[in-house]
Amino acid sequence: MGRLDAGWHGCNNGEVKRLKFAGTPISPEEWRNESVFFKKEEFDLKYAWDTGYAIAKFLEGLKAGKILGVKCNRCERILVPPRMFCEKCFRKVDEWVTLRDTGTVNTFSVSYVNNDASRREKPLVVAVIEIHGASPGMGILHVLGEVEPSRVRVGMQVKAVWKPENERVGAITDIAYFKPIEVM
Amino acid sequence: MTLFRHRMLETGKEMAFEAARMALDSAGLERKDVDAVVLGSAPDAFDGFHMKGEQLLDGAGGFRKPYTRVFVGGGTGVFVPIAAWWHVASGLADIVLAVGEEKMSPLQPHPQYAFWTIFDQFLERPLGVTLLWIFALEMRRYMHVYNVSEEDIALVAVKNKANALDHPAAQLPARITVEDVLKSEPICAPVKRLDVSPTSDGAAAVVLASEELAKKLTDTPVWITGVGWNVDTTYWTNRDLCYPEYLEKAARMAYKMAHITNPRKEIDFAEVYDPFDYKELHHMEGLLLAGKGEAPKLTREGVTQRDGDLPINPSGGLLGVGNPIAAAGVMKVAEVFWQLRGEAGKRQVKKPVNRGLAQAWGDLMQVGTVVIMER
Amino acid sequence: MTLSKQVALVSMGYSGFSTVTPQLSFKEMMFEAANMAYAQVGIDPRAEVDSFICCEEDLLEGISITDEYMPDQLGGAQRALCTISQDGLNGVVQGYMQITSGIADLVVVESHVKFSNVLSKRDVHSLAMDPYLERPFLDDGIPLAALEMRRYMHENGVSEESVAEVVVKNKRNGLKNPRSSYSARLTLDEVMRSEELWSPLRRSYVAQPADACVVAVLASYAKARSITDYPIWIEGVGWFSESSWIGLRDFSRALYAEGASKMAYKMAKIDNPSKAFDFVEIDDSIAFKELQHLEALGIYPQGKAAEATLKGETKEDGSMPVNPSGGSLSLGNLAETTGLARLLEAFETLKKKDYSKALVQSWRGIPTSTATVVVLGV
């Protein structure tokens, strides 16, 4: 594993200099065979985050089978996911609003990979869904089900498929997925 | 800058040294001449260090000096010279060393994993979200609203990877076709393997000097005439991803400072952030270098080629040179520097250039950082 | 306008300051603190603030790229906002430079910590060290603090009593401070009977974790004059790092604090720091560090801080009040928020009392060698 240096000639005040790009790449073989010493360590960082008021109430809503938003009376926007402040007006929001559990697909993707970049067995359709009852454009991230990936369209109307009440824990996954409202 | 590669033997500190040393050599300076050091590096989870800035300090040249790390996600690389600029412009420092570093290879089984933790821990991580989702969602929205084809987007990957053939530090230079991109493995539709820049290790550095000192150091200084940055709301699912408003605001901040009123005419070439091919188009529009939905047309017509009227990413960009995040942004600034001095060798754009722009993007489709440089 | 009145600290707000803060998310804590700061000077962040600076580190948040989650609750969405991965006091320095460079007139600096949410503190601290040379021996960094303490005491002939006296003094000072979580009336004996973690370091010498958010508003001279009658001027700033290699540092001296203070004193035209300040708020997150920092900052000659402490000079009513707020030993370890928390104490004390000059110093804690210093004047 030699130290490489590639370069070209640059000039500074008329003086020609060779600019050196240093670096010692590790080849895939060296990485695999570990012909050099690697220090390996594993950590499992645990956190218990305070959700705060807005998210606690939102999660309780999900457990009860409801999607909750908040309203700012100054800009009159109804926001979801909820927050205790309106970022546009910089003031405390005014009231809670129960939204519908239907929405419109704003954009979507078909994912073939997991979060560690490994391949999924079955592709997953993910989408930003604008929730009905909130102001236009107020979407949340979720997944779609009961639909062929090739049939999904921007603008498609979808409805939440809730987990059975006794399986809901107050989490975003209390909604199993969203499914198309129209007959496919 | 160092070579950009998938994995490097050097530690982050060592890479930062190699890049910083090259920048000092290029300016004919030594570390003792440096008043302050600014380092940029993206998530700590890649390199595997808490307080990564502290870990990299000696490498960046910060040993027993005023030293600070700045961090705005993927936008960090172009933000480093911005922070260095205010060090100089405030009068507190005359010479500032600005270093970008990223070492993504330590994280196993794949660096992509760290990106899961950039998402909201309450509402998004439980869905198993990956970074690729958000890019794919944005790419789809952009294609949908402006009726852009995957072929048009692929042209960016073809151009940038070919440009990188002339970059001595490049990781993934290649001569590929639109067909190759379209046929490459789908990862997160519409994103395919060849739409994406690689994960990389690397570092890059630049030296900033006050007006008085710069004139003493060189006959051909490059001036920073405009800086701008902007961060949009966290709630990315509440925004229309088809257009980067935050970038327009960052660009307007920089244009105002540089007294630019018509960027399309007054910017000669640009290094825009291209971690994904469609992002180059998206960013050209946000920078007002193209109308909304117009960047694909300019690309098709060859305007953004090195010999075109508005060369974009003559370096080869992140798609070709590689994407050690913060280092990649500094690489873009370095490229603008070399182009403006006519030192880019085989990469030199055809038309004469007096003013260039470097831009980076970051976070949850949220950060724009812009630097304008002039000869 | 003189050079010393270019940038003012015009208001500060806070939230938390408790060992746990279960009722509020970090966003809600930030909104409270920001609101308090803005209300005092009647500013609208959506229209008037030019730049927002946040100071946090990813692994203490449990979020990679923490700045993603910062803008909204500060009024900073679609505005110039950034993260400085440093102690909040360094954020103030960056804000100072943004103002003096002419790019901003009004800058907001924020830092928060929710230590109570981090269950794997040991691992996070271990991750701050070199995996090959340092982590195998230094655990969560506490052994390093002990190594430094031993060397400092050895070279300077410092007794353990003087270190314990710092704890007695600071925990007592904190009794009057509503933001204090760990203040107490203790005897020297009680402090010295505390469990030895790594000799000679005892549990009582180490500041314990707490949660807080602090927001500071900085303004240019003209802006400050237009929004407040009581600006506190930032007369000098300095920041400095020693080395990332633990093995390359001088264990007995805090060179980082020395370097930072020299820069700040030069700017503030302070020739004799031992006489310049009415009081100082300096890092005491590990008790012996207060002594070491006092010497590095030139408040006392090398090796003399211990004696002064035992004589009571550094008490609130002494000749050189050190950490009248109660310091980190009372307020708790607030990670990157430490510097802003102490700036807040200095800001309030300068306003309340007939004082004219104060020094605030932060250190980023074990295992770092980075400090920031700010000189404040009325």
Place this chain on the structure above:
Amino acid sequence: MTSEFRYTNSEEVRVWKDHIPLKYKYSIGVAAQKFSSALKEGKLLGFKCSSCSKVYALPLLFCPECFKEIREYVEIKPEGEIYSFTERGEEVVIAVKFPDTYGVLIHKMKKPLAGRPRIGQKVRAVFKKKEERSGDITDILWFELF
């Protein structure tokens, strides 16, 4: 204009727990690689800056002061003195200073049979058996008084 307020909220208190598993394979670097190879041979390597002539007892690719690449290596006799130490029960962590070098090496020490360690005492490295060495810093088992 904003007005000051505090959230008053006693009804909804909730904690969300999760964890971030992080697995790393660190390259120890160009300089440490040399250091590591020497350890396997039972040797301690010093890194000499050709510009200031300092010999560092740490694996450095560059002199942090001169900022020049280090290309000269010298063997350091693995005997030094205690710069500082700390104890917890049977464990002793020390910082060792080697003669004519810069920097200290952090390692552990075998607890003396009698008395406490003292700053300035002479210590020497005890290496693992050759066949057990891997290049890790723990190829030195510990330092002991001599």
